[in-house]
Amino acid sequence: MIESVALTYGTLVLRPLITEVCKDIYKIGKIKGQNILATIKIDEASDRIVEKTNKNLLIKTIYDIKRPQHISEFYYPTKVNLPDGNILPFNNIRELNIKENLIIEGTVGHGKSMLMRHLILPEIFSKSSLPIFFELRTIQKGETLTDCLCTYLSDILGIKLKNENFEALAQSGKISLFLDGFDELNNELIPAVITKLEQWSIKFPKMKIICSSRPYSALQVSPYFLSLTLHPYDEQDQSGFIHKLTYDMDITKQLVQKISESAVGLKEVLKTPLMLTLFVMTYQTKLQIALSISEFYRDIFDVLMNRHDHLKLPFERKRFVEATQSELEDIFQEFCFYSKNNGNRVSFDKQYFTAGIKEACxxxxxxxDANNIILELTKNICLILRDGNEYSFIHKSIQEFFVANLLKSFDPAILEKFYTDMFKGENHNNFEVELRFLSELDKLNYFKFLVIPSINNFFKETSFIEKGIQPFLHNIFVTENNPNNPSSVIILLDFDYEEKYGFINNLIMKHFFFYLIHKTDNVSSVYIYSKNEKNISDFEVNELATLQLKQLVLSEKILDHVFITLDNKLKEAQDYIRSKTERSYTISR
Structure with missing residues (x-):
């Protein structure tokens, strides 16, 4: 089935279409004097592109880890929230009639990468351009996005491309860029990549650029990119997706019924492909519903370890190492922690994998033996996939959960230091998903060492308890817009916000900052400085725009909402701590 689907899409369907695009690229070389492009061997280039495209479209899913599937076999249509408020299926980048380039935003497991891969198919069918699917996380320090794309194109076209050749292709619109995982870029590379993408947006309006990212990436505020948010699955989508997994209508109806009966908190997260897949797998194996998100991830190791035993008795799998399930889970968990602390790697080579397993043991x-552990993890448990000499977690959230699960077992003194380190914005961003898991797994310490001190200190340093929102509002300014310094929102505080309030920023303040950007003309960024760094005299303030913004904040009560949200979170945390510390007990006989 796999080979027949790949053959159908590759040889019979895609190759003639790709050949047409290759001919167009060849013509560019002839017409524009790009001699290197005119040396393309069209048939050979077409074969390489078909092979590369098929590789991008043949995917091992967590549901059927042993058998790579063509995306057309399992993909369920994704809906997006459009700027005009409409919610529509998104199947073709040319259908939406949007001039800007796109950034597709979705939460963990929302299927961003699958959507990006799916979108290259209709782009090929249209013969409008050659779609380039590229994972941004593969850019290394010292490399540029242009260099990486030139290397990619050189490999598939069979010629040595230079920057000017890439620009000729971009100018013609005969290539389109599908850049996956903007949020996985090395932080040091982000400014340069954004600058390059914005330059290309201006210089090459015919070249479509589509990026994917988790929410609130730095690219979202770019005026050259329009954000499309993936819409959560509704009940109809849940049914359609589950049926696509199981191909059984009776099972589908049964599982949709189970979702409707599940706890409210859990029901809210069963709206993405990943969570629904885990739900189906765990229920089919255990015939019970997990009570929380964390329990989902706790179950998944057990489900994958024992799925043959549950489903295919008396089948006995070949084991590669005489380790208990508990030992294997501990090793896997330690390796997740190793990969987080050594480059935050979700993909790695055999040497890195071996070193991490040895360190875990x-x-x-x-x-x-590290090699036997690797075989067990990749061939039996399958939370890590192998592709040649490259290995990768089946999904980044798997790594993130098991890192959190290990952290919660640490000594309270170490946990206190960890949560204190999370005050810093950069650290909090690096552990954002792990902290979300820890808010369930380690609720007491999470509230005690992170939430309560963060909010109490923020209220104290903003004088909120004594003076309300006015001190914070007073320190918001809009700068003048000029060619050398585009207009921006400046916030001057008496303290170092970035060093102290990562939790506050991720809980609510980042939403407030995006509100300021969207409500202010010609503004694409917010800068926060301590008054030790900058003074208001360092900026050319637009007094009228500043007054209008402050009036809008007051009339819409948006800053009131920020502080009310923080106050409610503080009370929730204090009540929980009180329930765990102000208890009495008796021993009865």
């Missing part, structure tokens, strides 16, 4: 005082 050493930490746990276990004596197993």
């Amino acid at each position: 050493k930490t746990l005082n276990l004596k197993f």
Whole structure:
């Protein structure tokens, strides 16, 4: 089935269409004097592009880890929220009639990468351009996006492309860029990549650029990119997606019924492909519903470890190492922690994998052969996939959960230091998803060491308790717009916001900052400085725009909402701590 689908899409369907685009690229070389482009061997280039495209479209899913599937076999249509408020299926970048380039935003497991891969198919069918699917996380320090794309194009076209050749293709619109995982870019590379993407947006209006990212990326505020948010699955989508997984209408109806009966908090997260897949897998195996998001992820190791035993008795799998399930889970968890602390890697080579497994076994005082552990994790449990010499977690959130699960087992003194380190904005961003898991797994310490001190200190340093929102509002300014310094919102505070309030920023303040940007003309950024760094005299303030923005903030009570949200969170945390510390107990006989 796999080979027949790939053959149909590759040889019979895609190749003639790709050949047409290659001919157009060849013509560019002839017409524009780009001699290197005129040396393309069209048939050979077409074959390489078909092979590369098929590789991008053949995917191992967590539901059927042993068998790579063509995306057309399992993909369920994704809906997006459009700027005009409409919610529509998104199947073709040319259908939406949007001039700007696009950034597709979705939460963990929302299927952003699958959508990006799916979108290259209709682009090929249209023969409008050659779609380039590129994972941004592969850019290394010292490399530029242009260099990486030139290398990519050189490989598939069979010629040595230079920057000017890339620009000729971009100018013609005969290539389109599908750049996956903007949020996985190395932080040091983000400014340069944004600058380059904005330059291309201006210089090459015919070249479509589509990026994917988790919400609130730095690219979202760019005036050259329009954000499309993936819409959560409704009940009809849940049914359609589950049926696409199981191909069984009776099972689909049964599972949709179970979702409707589940706890409210859990029901709210069963709206993405990943969570629905985990739900189907765990229910089919355990015949019970997890009570929380964390329980989902806790179950998944057990489900994958034992799925053959549950579903295919008396089938006995080949084991590669004589380790218990508990030992394997501990090793896997330690490796997740190793990969987080050593470059935050979600994909890695055999040497890195082996070093991490050896370190995990050493930490746990276990004596197993690293190669056998790797075989067990990749061939039996399958939370890590192998592709040649490259290995990767089946999904980034798997790594993030098991890092959190290990962290919660640490000594309270270490946890206190960890949560204190999370005050810093950069640290909080690096552990954002892990902290979300810890808010369930380690609720007491999470509230005690992170939430309560963060909010109390913020209220104190903004004088909110004594003076309300006015001190904070007073420190918001809009700068003048000129060619050298585009207009921006400046916030001057008496304290170092970035060093102290990562939790506050991720909980609510980032929403407030995006509100300021969207409500102010010609503004694309917010800068926060401590008064030790900058003085208001360092900026050319637009007094009228500043007054209008402050009036809008007051009339819409948006800043009131920010502080009310923080106050409610503080009370929730204090009540929880009180329930766990102000208790009495008796021993009865």
